[in-house]
Amino acid sequence: MPLNQYVYFALSSEHTTAQEMAAVLGIEPDETTVRASRVAEPPMPVCHRWKIACRAPGLRVDEQVAQILDRLRPHAARIAELARRLNREGDGPSAVLQIVRYFNDDEYPDKADRSGPGLFGWHLGRDVLDFLDVTGAVLDIDEYDMTPEAPGGQPQEG
Known part of the structure; x- marks a missing residue:
């Protein structure tokens, strides 16, 4: 299963802005995004996002998380302080550890490096949970089954 x-x-x-966040933290992001409303009604607020990411193939989720936190731990106090400030200006938690997984992703060009039973299991240790607690970050996990559907909406048999 890819x-x-x-x-x-x-x-x-x-x-x-993500640039202002980078200046406060002293850490250049790997990625930034800006989302704005595509329609006038109802208006959707702008959302600036500063990201440190790991997209390395062949690593379990916990190994990807470890790579990110190895970079961020020395800055945990500044991240926590900025997250509290951003929380006060917004509606919800501003800090997130996001995990995204696509199963049966036959369209992904490097799928051979991402298959095998070793990549499916993962865990988050106390050190990760402590970092999330210190920074006030939430954990968000998105998992998508990309299995093509057969006529009638049923998954195809493989």
């Missing part, structure tokens, strides 16, 4: 997965830690804000 598996495509990646992990990122992000800080989000409606008002503070």
Whole structure:
């Protein structure tokens, strides 16, 4: 079963840009995004996102998380302080550890490096949970089954 997965830690804000977040933290992001409304009604607020990501193939989720946190731990106090400030200006938690997994992703070009039973199991240790607690980050896990569907909406047999 081909598996495509990646992990990122992000800080989000409606008002503070990713560049401003980088200046406060002293850490350049791996990725940034800006989302704005595509329609006038109802208006959707702008969302700036600063990200540190791991998209390395062949690693379990916990190994990807470890790579990210190895980079962020020395800055945990500044991340926590900025996350609290961003929380005050927004509606919810501004910090997130995001895990995204696509199962049966036959369209992914490097699928051979992401298959095998060793990539499916993972865990988060106390050190990761402590980092999430210190920074006020939430954990968000998205998993998608990309199995093509047969006529009638039933998954195809493999």
